[in-house]
Amino acid sequence: MPKRSKEMLVRGGIHRPFLQFVLREREFLLILLVGFTLSGLFYDVHSIAMWLGFMFAGYAAVANDSIQTLGTFIVSNSRVAWWKLWIYVSLILVVVLVTGWFLYDGDVTWQKLYNPQAYPDLPQHSQYPQPSSFSFIQLAAPLVLLILTRMRMPVSTTFLLLSCFSSSSKGITDVLGSSLSGYAIAFILSLLIWIGGYNLIRKFFKQRKSATFWIPLQWGISGVLWGVWLMQDAANIAVYLPRQIDALELTAVLGLLVLGLAILMRQRGDKIQDIVNEKSRIEDIRAATLIDFSYAGMLIYKMFVSPVPLSTTWVFLGIIGGREIAISIMRKKSGTAHKRKAIGMIIKDISYAVFGLLVSLAMAVAVNDTLRKEMEALMSF
DSSP, X not given: OOOOOGGXXXXXXXXXXXXXXXXXXXXXXXXXXXXXXXXXXXXXXXXXXHHHHHHHHHHHHHHHHHHHHTHHHHHHTTTSOHHHHHHHHHHHHHHHHHHHHHHTTTOTTTTSSOOTTTOTTOGGGGGSOOOXXXXXXXXHHHHHXXXXXXXXXXXXXXXXXXXXXXXXXXXXXXXXXXXXHHHHHHHHHHHHHHHHTHHHHHHHTOSSSOOTTHHHHHHHHHHHHHHHHHHHHHHHHHTTSOSSOXXXXXXXXXXXXXXXXXXXXHTTTOGGGHHHHTSTTTXXXXXXXXXXXXXXXXXXXXXXXXXXXXXXXXXXHHHHHHHHHHHHHHOXXXXXXXXXXXXHHHHHHHXXXXXXXXXXXXXXXXXXXXHHHHHXXXXXX
């Protein structure tokens, strides 16, 4: 009888997919077990819980959102040593967070999460007050995000994490409105760019080998995108911490995030990276640069238009969705298979994002009595 691996151990000759899954994902499952255990033990110990929540959220948010900001950068630099990419993105992270800390009196979120008592002139930010105590669900929310990330779902980090801290339904509806408008604008913008410039892009991208100037250009634009994303989404991570932190706490924040980036870069984005890998010619540094450029422009625009946090995931899905549709329209291939494939990918990405939104709302309602009463009143109406 041929020797069988542990993954294929069976009783009566029948394979056990569940056993195979456990053996294949044993390290990830162990991390989840430790995370949920620590959440259950320390959620009511505020000083420990806030740092546990920050560590969970820091890695989960960056791991999930890596497809947006770092995904194309990782794919198009697959031949570059991971530690070089890590040093580059880590330096940008340190510069952005330290700058925000200096400019806004210890607030590393770039004024996305204000203390309503310290800033009464900005009441919209009181939707996310600094928590005086944590629930188990609030602490475990980033672990749920990790699970969805492992399933290759590009869910909204903003919805999943901030919804658990929203003091009313307005905080959620504001983020939802800002995110949906961001998706629509990004989709239309990307569609117009790639339809209008398709023939020109094909002409200049005809050569398989790109010119050398694309390398520093792509690194520069990717760096800008990563920095702008941090200004937007640092709120999702720092929501567990005091709105103003001191120098020692800042050092701890930077150290933990840099360590998380090292793990992420070493894994080359892990499973969530497949969302980017399946798109058309993303490995081409020129295509990656154009995507990052349009995405960075959208985030900069939204930063100036509204101080309300938004889901950068939805903006990113709009960017790549518009591009895929434009390419499928402009291709001269016969038949409709490529168009159906593009539409299928868009529907799949959106369905995952909507699923993440529903999970976020369920967790927010479960953890927040005020929000639950508002939702019950709305449904009864």
